[in-house]
Amino acid sequence: MSKASSFxxxxxxxxxxxxxxxxxASWERTAAGARQNNPPVTPATIQAxxxxxKDITPPFSHPMVDVAMFAANLWFAGDRKNWPLxxxxxxxxxxxxxxxxxxxxxxxxxxxxxxxMKSIFDGIxxxxxxxxxxxxxxxxxxxxxxxxxNLLEDCYSCHKTAGRPYLRxxxxxxxxxxxxxxxxxxxxPQ
Numbered sequence: 001m002s003k004a005s006s007f008x009x010x011x012x013x014x015x016x017x018x019x020x021x022x023x024x025a026s027w028e029r030t031a032a033g034a035r036q037n038n039p040p041v042t043p044a045t046i047q048a049x050x051x052x053x054k055d056i057t058p059p060f061s062h063p064m065v066d067v068a069m070f071a072a073n074l075w076f077a078g079d080r081k082n083w084p085l086x087x088x089x090x091x092x093x094x095x096x097x098x099x100x101x102x103x104x105x106x107x108x109x110x111x112x113x114x115x116x117m118k119s120i121f122d123g124i125x126x127x128x129x130x131x132x133x134x135x136x137x138x139x140x141x142x143x144x145x146x147x148x149x150n151l152l153e154d155c156y157s158c159h160k161t162a163g164r165p166y167l168r169x170x171x172x173x174x175x176x177x178x179x180x181x182x183x184x185x186x187x188x189p190q
Contacts, residue, residue: 063096064096067096067097068169072172074089074093074132076175076182080182081141083136083137085180085184086136090133094129101117101118101121110160115161123154127150127154128147132144132147135147148171152170152171155169
């Protein structure tokens with residue numbers, strides 16, 4: 001029995017060595033092929049890569065489209081007293097505003113000079129966004145409606161500073177058909 005067990009162990013070691021060798025050989029061939037298919041890095045290839053990335057990068061306004069959607073959903077969730085969902089949309093709205101600041105930290109303002117988006121965001125973040133978070137935690141519908149309007153006024157102040165007074169937010173009256181049920185008492189699906 002001991003002799004058979006020793007033979008089996010030796011066979012497993014040999015089989016493992018063979019499979020390991022095949023794996024390493026395959027890996028080296030794949031790596032060598034990848035090196036042959038990649039052109040050498042030169043200033044021209046770097047510039048071509050940068051140009052391609054600029055062509056496929058979404059515009060700076062992309063996060064603001066998300067902000068608008070989350071702001072509308074925030075309104076409807078708060079209006080229906082679905083406080084956990086309102087809190088979620090408030091967090092997503094805040095994240096997208098932060099994304100906009102990271103993407104475009106100093107766009108030109110109405111006067112043609114760079115704006116300090118971080119300072120504007122910080123003011124909104126510590127102002128109306130923080131107040132809304134507190135109001136949502138308190139589940140206060142009356143205060144929610146008032147502070148939501150203050151948030152929209154803050155947004156509009158930023159739009160005017162950026163030279164875009166035509167971007168005038170409003171309390172939404174109807175939104176796209178949401179896929180999420182806004183009813184906090186919903187029981188379907190299970």
